[in-house]
Amino acid sequence: MEANDEEIEALRRRAYGPAPDLHDDPVAWRRLRDLEGAKKLAQAPPQPEATPLAVAEHPAPPTAADTDPRTDPVEQAPSRPLRLYRATRRARRSSVLIGVGATLVATSVLAAVILVPRVQVDPFQAGARQVARLSLDSDFTTPAFFAGTDDVFGFEQFHGLRAVVSRTGFFAMSSDENDDCLSIYSEANMVAATSDSFSGQAVGGCAAGGFPAIVQFRPDAEGSPDELRSAFPAPAALQFVYDRTNREVVVFVAAG
Known part of the structure; x- marks a missing residue:
């Protein structure tokens, strides 16, 4: 019994301790219920055995005590331990369900608190999945061919590509100076940061009011x-979206 007691205590800690995880293990739950039930029955007081009635050769006429159902030894057998065990099982099962529900609610609330500050930038293509969030590159040196543009920000490289955001750029078509422009080009094509020329292909797009700056193309395009x-x-397609709120460039991929 000592080994069973240790196992019960270990399972109870998993079920009701500070970090409960028993609800993920149905086999362990059944084991805990079986062990607790066996322990309850073992601790219950022994039930008195009914004394077998001797059959007389000429039985005497039954008395009032013999026919009174209140004195029937079978009816008098105590059933309180069994009722207590069943009630305990029902109460414990209800407590576990309530505990699991509370844990799920707490987890959902925590996830909401964590996810709220990071607003998801949704792609326009259904079925696209996010593959990267490019942060600002503190070592980025503004190339000379961006001369004349304001507020140039370089982001982390993405498989040989460089993403740059500026207020005005090669692809600007808006008269609003607050509209951001996103440019994507191959880092290998930039000969030197001091050069005012660029040899290679670049793609880009600018924001328009509430619409973010977006660039999209196929990764097998010429010059990639x-x-x-x-x-x-x-076949695949890439989409780069500038998340101005978080100062990140979000990359999505979809089937081409």
């Missing part, structure tokens, strides 16, 4: 880095 082609073999 080999690293990008290997990471996203055709």
Whole structure:
């Protein structure tokens, strides 16, 4: 019994301790119920055994005491331990269900608190999935060919590509100076940051009011880095969205 007691205590800690995890293990739950039930029955007082009645050769006429159902030894057998055990099982099961429900609610609330500050930028393509969030690159040096543009921000490289955001850019079509423009080009094509020329292909797009700056293309397009082609073999499509609130460039991929 000592080994069973230790097992019961261990299972109870998993069920009702500060970090309950027993609700994920149905086999352990059944084991705990079986052990607790066996322990309850073992601790219950022994039930008196009914004394067998001797059959006389000429039985005497039954007396009032013999026919009174209140004196029937079978009816007088105590059933309180069994009722107590069943009630305990029902109460424990209800407590577990309430505890699991409270845990799920708490987890949902915590997840909501964590996710609220990071607003998801949704792609326009159904079925697209997010593959990266590019943060600002503190080591980025503004190339000279961005001369004349304001507030130039470089982001982390993505498989050989560089994302740059500026208030005005090569692809600006808006007269509003507050509209951000997103440019994507191959880092290998930039000969030197001091050069005012650029040899290679670049793609881009600008924001328009409440619409974010978006650039989208196929990774197997002419001039794409080999690293990008290997990471996203055709058919595929990439979409870069500038999340101005969090100062990040969000990358999505979808089937081409």
